[in-house]
Amino acid sequence: QVQLVESGGGVVQPGRSLRLSCAASGFTVSRYGMHWVRQAPGKGLAWVAVISYDGTKKYYEDSVKGRFTISRDNSKNTLYLQMNSLRAEDTAVYYCAKDSMSYFDYWGQGTLVTVSS
Amino acid sequence: QSALTQPASVSGSPGQSITISCTGTSSDIGAYNYVSWYQQYPGKAPKLMIYEVSHRPSGVSNRFSGSKSGNTASLTISGLQAEDEADYYCSSYTSSVIFGGGTKLTVL
Numbered sequence A: 001q002v003q004l005v006e007s008g009g010g011v012v013q014p015g016r017s018l019r020l021s022c023a024a025s026g027f028t029v030s031r032y033g034m035h036w037v038r039q040a041p042g043k044g045l046a047w048v049a050v051i052s053y054d055g056t057k058k059y060y061e062d063s064v065k066g067r068f069t070i071s072r073d074n075s076k077n078t079l080y081l082q083m084n085s086l087r088a089e090d091t092a093v094y095y096c097a098k099d100s101m102s103y104f105d106y107w108g109q110g111t112l113v114t115v116s117s
Numbered sequence B: 001q002s003a004l005t006q007p008a009s010v011s012g013s014p015g016q017s018i019t020i021s022c023t024g025t026s027s028d029i030g031a032y033n034y035v036s037w038y039q040q041y042p043g044k045a046p047k048l049m050i051y052e053v054s055h056r057p058s059g060v061s062n063r064f065s066g067s068k069s070g071n072t073a074s075l076t077i078s079g080l081q082a083e084d085e086a087d088y089y090c091s092s093y094t095s096s097v098i099f100g101g102g103t104k105l106t107v108l
Helices: none
Strands: A003-007 A010-012 A017-024 A032-038 A045-049 A058-060 A066-075 A078-083 A092-099 A104-105 A113-114 B009-012 B018-023 B035-040 B047-050 B064-069 B072-077 B086-092 B097-099 B103-107
Touching: A003 A092, A003 B072, A017 A032, A017 A092, A017 A113, A032 A066, A032 A078, A032 A104, A045 A066, A045 A078, A045 B064, A045 B097, A078 A092, A092 B018, A104 A113, A104 B047, B009 B018, B018 B086, B035 B064, B035 B072, B047 B064
Parallel strands: A010 A113, B009 B103
Antiparallel strands: A003 A017, A017 A078, A032 A045, A032 A092, A045 A058, A066 A078, A092 A104, A092 A113, B018 B072, B035 B047, B035 B086, B064 B072, B086 B097, B086 B103
């Protein structure tokens, strides 16, 4: 069965960096685009970034452009999100989600990132 | 792009039907049939309930149905059950991905 397992969250000071990982299994990872979606405490879902199946195309939500980088290693079935210059407003649970062309058919359990001094 | 508009909360009694609306624009919901709905329990990951306006993934109860008219999509849950109490989010996936603000469903 499809499994997405995020890791790498934690407490980090403003301005610092953090890298999230999402280990995927149960499907041919190299055939699918992958997304990061976040959810601030008590708030709704917000799309962050997407990467194409082969890693050649990447798109970002405006507030993270230039600070976050999405990448993937298909040989390791793993998705990454490098987050630099973190701000308090980046505090959220970060989910990785599998792309199915026009929707997200599987989600990970999420990893919490807290940006605080 | 702005978030899609959903009511903050809806409620219904067991056995009743409820509908959650999701209003966008002619650039998102009105443009394509790429509307999906997600159910989320507190502290849990979202789960796909409806995709491409009205299609149900395998394993999702047929009590859940979706539709669209113009720039507004709707999720209807019939035969309401206690286990349906959760947050529901709509999403439009076109040139970008946007979500609604979420609707908290309370089963009375």
